[in-house]
Amino acid sequence: MRVLIGRMWMTVLAGVALSCAALTACDRPAPPPRIAAAADLRLALTEIAAAFERDTGRKVDLLFGSSGNFYRQLQQGAPFAMFLSADEEYVLDLAKAGRTTDQGRLYAVGRLALIAPKASPLKVDEGLEGLRKALARGDIRRFAIANPDHAPYGRRAREALEQAGLWQPLEPHLVLGENVSQALQFAIDGGAQGGIIAWSLVQDPALGARADFALIPAELHAPLRQRMVLMRSADETARRFYAYIDQPPARAILDRHGFALPSAAN
Numbered sequence: 001m002r003v004l005i006g007r008m009w010m011t012v013l014a015g016v017a018l019s020c021a022a023l024t025a026c027d028r029p030a031p032p033p034r035i036a037a038a039a040d041l042r043l044a045l046t047e048i049a050a051a052f053e054r055d056t057g058r059k060v061d062l063l064f065g066s067s068g069n070f071y072r073q074l075q076q077g078a079p080f081a082m083f084l085s086a087d088e089e090y091v092l093d094l095a096k097a098g099r100t101t102d103q104g105r106l107y108a109v110g111r112l113a114l115i116a117p118k119a120s121p122l123k124v125d126e127g128l129e130g131l132r133k134a135l136a137r138g139d140i141r142r143f144a145i146a147n148p149d150h151a152p153y154g155r156r157a158r159e160a161l162e163q164a165g166l167w168q169p170l171e172p173h174l175v176l177g178e179n180v181s182q183a184l185q186f187a188i189d190g191g192a193q194g195g196i197i198a199w200s201l202v203q204d205p206a207l208g209a210r211a212d213f214a215l216i217p218a219e220l221h222a223p224l225r226q227r228m229v230l231m232r233s234a235d236e237t238a239r240r241f242y243a244y245i246d247q248p249p250a251r252a253i254l255d256r257h258g259f260a261l262p263s264a265a266n
Contacts, residue, residue, distance in 0.1 A: 032059040033081035033238040036070040038226065039146075039179035040086055040110055040153060040198035044257035048250045049241075055249070058237045066179035068150025074099060074231065081231055081238035084245075086110060086180075087152035088227035095229065104229025107245055108259035111224065112156055112216040113202045115187050116194035124194070124214040128164045134193065135169050144175045144186035144195030152224060153180040157196035159221040187211075199258040226259075 037045050042064050049060050063080075071090040074083060075097065085091050088106065095103045114131065116122040121139040123130035134140050146154030154176070161167040175190060177183030180198045187195030188211050202213045230242050244250055251261055 032061045033235055034061045035082045036080040037064050037084040038067045038086035039064045039181035040200045042181050044254050047253050051249050052244050060241050066151040081234040084228040086226050088225045091227040091229045101230045104227045106262040107228045108226045108254050111199035113199040113213045115211050115213040117188050117211050120193045122194040124212045126214045140173050140193050142175050142192035143173045144183045144192045146180040146183040147176040151179050153198050156221040160216055163220045203257045
């Protein structure tokens, strides 16, 4: 009889323990959704995420990198809830493969910037004439761009240099960043005489004391049409963040960081 009662108590206690564990798991808040974002968004999207948290009480986990690398990871099922690409073709390809909820939306059009450290012999200008003259003088030993193989800003930098007739003489001096944010680091801290990066990244007030920069004419390269999309695993917070980026507070931040804004119809 005592053995039977003891077994009954052990069963009851085990059930209570399992119930408590289940309640604890239920009470634990879900982790914030992981957002894969192009590196050119580092300043703007960080500010947008902070505004989103203030307005909604919800957090997102931002990861910045090259759009091409994120594209490959998402093809292989990486656990991201949302993708903000610097090249809309990556998003459209993922949509064709059935990995997204739809074809997403155009959220911005990016621009290129020529940048050089204050002490560089390269004098920046919109037409790249300063770069041409510095090359002719032999003043350019290292010049940074994002890797054109997987970074949209690297591909557009190459297009601009080809259009200006500067790609071939400059190619032996190139230092390739994994993404456009790393290209910026190489351009101002890596011993380079300059580089071509995202216009959105030179909007950092602290950068003005360290470097000179100029907007590269849009006609020198194909448009940087940037598209965002929800992945099939997107939760409610990710869906709200996606919608928030189309709202006036977020659009104002994108505008202030140098992005051209598409119409709502896009």
